[in-house]
Amino acid sequence: MTAKNKTALVTGGSRGLGRNMTISLAKKGIDVVITYQSNQQKAEEVVAEIQALGQKATAFQLDAANIQLFDEFYTMLGEYLKEQTGISKFDFLINNAGTALYAPFAETTENQFDDAMNIHYKGVFFFTQKALPFLNDGGRIINISSGLTRFSFPGSSAYGSMKGAVEVLTKYLAKELGTRHIAVNVVAPGAIETDFGGGRIRDDKERNANVASYTALGRVGLPDDIGGVVSFLCTEDAGWINGQRIEVSGGMVL
Template identity: 70%
Template structure:
């Protein structure tokens, strides 16, 4: 009996925080997961075990998504491994999640900080997606992670938020140009989430936490669990007609 091939997702920055929650949510939906991590191999292995405990396959790879020169080698390694382990070298979903926080007033943002933000959040996403296209199945999905900060403004996020704005425009172009292959492209824009992102800025600073809760219609800060399921939904067949959209997942921040 012919069974439909097992769906496979590639998530950048999938070992912790929101990326890990996305990986777990997809695994619960029966999707196998490839995820990248920047440096913490121990954490990556723990996440891999969690996914496998849900009955799904998990593959972890070290990748610096700001270093575009490393992408060819990454995809060669990945597709060779996949071919050997699964008999097919392609995947179905690309989730560009990897990122770092940058909190700096506009006047004090250095060129080095700016370049790093562009390389991780924009240039890296642009060229990783470009190189992924040869390995992405037709009728696949691309999900780019933006931020509520691309819509509302909090002082200190000028560089970070503006590169997220660039990703939002890029996503619409991806939807337009890849439509002929049946590939959709959408944006998930989380509000403020309590994770270790940015040194736990939202999670651990009580004043920040209170301010965000009071600016949010649902009266609390977000949790990783609030986000992963939305990404999993966008990878489901139910979301097949959602394309070129920005879905903010913020509990109603700054309405």
């Protein structure tokens, strides 16, 4: 598989890790479609940046937690792809969209749990299911998880366990989609300096230094540490990687 004339769909691609993934994909010659929750301006800036690299790009607004919107989204996506390429299909699905939830187990509310479940697991499950008719055989699915499925910190019981569910789902998808030669993998970032969770790792110097102290490479991760791994998994060189969890954390809590 070569990158030429390939298209990736990245959910939550307008900022943070998602933005970095899209730029990295474009640098490998892959066209990109991104979704964004609310910040159209940021999404349009990413689209312009991809186009400046010589690749096709567009952005669709989507609440990745609202399953009722998925059919309409894929109808619009299929029409866009057919207009651009002649067929209503794409090659790479990156399930990246997500929100933070920091709450002690004893204080996590049902509403918090349901909101997190809808975007981090239920949404991923059904967004991927509805993608299957539009995904080319030989394509790739990459689910974004978290280091918090391997190590635990107080306050992330709901978020971490839902990401754990995504990791189990990934293995099932790899098995069931193998007949279509679709490889499915997990990328699990460690702590990264972005605006995720209100920028708590990026902006809190004490917390940042604490994370760096138990990371083997001695610093907190940056978005540039993640995007290249995701784009690599969309290349021919990564074609025999399937059903795997790749943690990209600089060696946190070894």
